[in-house]
Amino acid sequence: MNAKKLVGFMLVLLAVTAVLAACAPQTVEVTRVITETVTEQVEVTRVVEGEVITEVQEVPVEVTRVVEVAVEPEPVAEAGEDEVVTISWWGTERGRDTAETRELHLQLARAFEESHPNTKIAVSLFPSRGFSNRVLTAIAANEGPDIWYHYFATDIATQGFLEDLTPYIEASDFDPAERWFPIGQQRAVYDGRYYGVPRDATAGFIAYNKDMFDAAGLAYPEEGWTIADYRDMAIALTDVANDQYGIGAIVGTPGCFQWSSFSFNMGADFVSLDGSQVAGYMDTPEAVAALKFCMDLTATDQVAAPSGLQEQFGELVFLSGQVGLQHISTWELPAINEQADFNWGVVAPPRYDENTDEIAWTDSYVYYMSADTVQKQRAWEFMEWLSGPEAAMIMAEAGVWTPAVPSVWEELDWQNDPVLSVAWNELQKETRVSNYERSQFYWDCVGDIFYDVWTNYVDLGDTDIEGFLATAVPDAQSCLDDNYASLDQ
């Protein structure tokens, strides 16, 4: 191969990819300055009574043209009301329904621009891998977004790059307690101040495979059931010889420990609510009992699907049709709606026993405003709108995530939907911020303990949980202490 051929190859490659590029979908514009409206046929997907309905509608759509925005010197003061201002808004792709996710973001930006002609929204979507690196690096160089969403632990507020939104909320005419589900506020507040507003409302619950229950002659689980019922059902459903498992595996992402309500319901919190303490939480008898219960489902009862599968597919291992009970959340509903080729239902997670109430596992992404934002008032207007009912309705109709605003759920009658009503109920219950979202240092110091306990107990057969925690917890605590101390240096 000589130089000529090399150049030839590059040229051919360029030509081929240019052709491919021409066939690409037209929804990638970001720096949008000029918009015009045309009518277009659009597929609209909605979740109605647990079913996904796709219909073609004639919808006016703003076709946008990319116009390079000249870099202007940053104004020292905030712009006046009739000055045109561009707010940058960053988000992440979710891994599936990529085109729909992107379309939703653009739709939201357009809708806002329509009612706020002097504010332009520049949307950028990034892969979720490396997203926080992206945001933080950019902020360090003063190139960060004005608004973005992420799932930081609440105490990230101590790092000082988030704008304190409390004054804006106080000046607004809405009541956060009324506007959002409880988890929305809990995720956004640190030390009594608002550092964000909720993007969505996610609830955890249990999906069950009706076909497997019917085949085993078992009654379906019902709200108010206990963890003892859960275990009994799992045992009755398991038939390892035929690859039928009572539950999905419980280590890994959607495990029994950190990603579900199990620990709450068994009276165990693994980290203090402010995130700073592991000692006195993870090593309590309640915590050990919770860990043991979860691990025994695999180690002793052997009712869990092989852990390798769960690591690969997370909650979606339920779609195999060979798992009877599976922790899922509103995240997985679209996939299960689309792909399950068996009958299924959902039910609230089990409570500890007849005398205790269930504590719900709920979660939310949070929109943050950068402390470096120049046009704070304009950025806030967009944030307020994004977390309000109008935007929530657009989100709900797109079906990409379930919105944080209960009034929209009611408007769509979701509280009577056979599937979403379970989520609705969970979102009203007593709930706590998940352990991993309480401390920004969780993944540096604490997160591994669960996996280590698991490896010791299930894979290596070392049943001395207390003995392991006796060294692991002080180590984790010292790691946390050191990290927190660095904040005050």
Next chain:
Amino acid sequence: MSVYTSESKWHWRKLLTTTRGYFVLLIFAVVFLVPFYWMFATALKGDEQLFQLPPAWVPNPLVWENFAQVFKEVPFGRFLTNSVVLVVWNVVGQVVSCTLIAYGFARLRFPGRDALFLVLLATLMVPRQVTLVPQFILFAKLGWVNTYLPLILPAFTGSPFLIFLMRQYMMTIPLDLDEAATIDGAGRLQILRHVIMPISGPALVLVAVFTFTDVWNDFMGPLIYLNDPEKFTVSLGLSFFQGAKETSWHLLMAGSLMSMIPPMILFFLAQKRLLGGLAAAGIKG
């Protein structure tokens, strides 16, 4: 008679070497290609087959639409063009700069040469994770964020990896070739152009091929420096299929397979030049 025997013996030996050669190659090929089977199988699975338990070895039906779906979910063609543009500039930059720099380090004597070479190597050893932020701040100060400049210009200053590679290669070329050319009155650039470069073919091809692959698969650089999805590259685009909680396995694998085609073709074409080294070595002898 005796001639005939030795000839048939030679045939035998040749057949034996050939068989042995193919046998060894076959073993390597099988061991290294088996994982690709999984990539293909996953890329051809429909949604509902992805979660079968135990997993199906042969997807049924074969969902070829997944490859088209990649283009529908993201502007994959656009990403490909961007990657190619980026890669072409980088290859040009690296080939030119690495040749010059390696020649300087391998063939010329100047005070501080060995110390500077050590510095060059040392720059490889600081992990990128920590120089990332200062580097970004630098490029941001230059106003280059959301342009390809931070991803292209450094190539024109040579990658230490590739400079080292070229230097090592040039050190194996006998010095008397340069000296003969010097006596003939050739200048240093001429020597480089007409003596060194023609027999450095394999190394130059390696520089081009490695630059191509590295830039093609670079994730962090484009992620950090580009804001505008219009400018995103293939490796960034592929990551769209991997979410925080969910992964579109079939699309990720289908996209990955397609993204491997350009570097694969390049290598296939380029390796003839690698083989060309044999002839060049013959000239030397």
Next chain:
Amino acid sequence: MSKNFVQAWRGMSVAKRQEAVAGYFFISPWLIGFIVFIAGPMLASFVISFTRWNIVSDPKWVGIANYERIFTADKDFIQALKVTFKYAVIFLPTFTIVGLAMAMALNVKLKGVGVIRTLLYLPYVVPGIAATLVWVWVLNSRFGLLNTILSWAGIEGPNWFGDPKSALYGIVMIGLWGVGGSAVIYLAGLQNIPERLYEAAVVDGANEWQKFWHITIPMLSPTILYQLVMGLIGVFQTFTSSFVATGGGPLKSTFFYMLYIYNKAWESLRMGYASALAWILFAIILLITLVVFRSSPLWVHYEAERK
């Protein structure tokens, strides 16, 4: 240094001065790039290692506090070093031998060898994330390809990434899969060995092994040195495979040094601490590389070396 430089310069003949000027001219692209793009950020990260810096607000000077904690009270630092060194000891020799073996197998004039070369190079071009995910599947304890194949032979395969005893070997395999990139460099080196050397050896009655040991290895030694140094640097910066496949577990058996740096820098936003860790790593790699280079005159054979 500068005094020596001036002395050396004065003592040089005109021709040598011209050669030196030409030398600086040829390496100037790198020098400029180094000064503009590399030196600044490196120096910055060194200064940062003496601060507490969360990336987004102003750094605060803390003196040697970061280094002090690393060397006196940091268990994770020790564990990360142990894992990384263990990996280096297992991986580097394997990688070198397999790479060399593959290159030699490919260095034949057979029909179709071009296609096989391309195929063996292919794993090297698989996007990093996809490569790791594929191997997580291949090494899945229950349904993975490898354990399935082992079970045909009646062997019960290990619980690869689930068992602290085998997880590191899983990471080794992910690394080895991309050996084609390294084999190609060896191949280029092999192609550069003049055929006449082998012919002369045959005349002298050398067997295959002698040809390999007395011709191939010495002639290839500059390439081997290159691969060794690059391998060393690569080994100490192993990241993606453990980050994606194991997250450092189980029981920190794949807790690589770079993973630790990543955790401190990006999970805990302690760029100062992470920079200190990085500079310690830098010192370690530099030291080992220097040892390798110092030893190189003993075993590396250059056709053209000008001292």
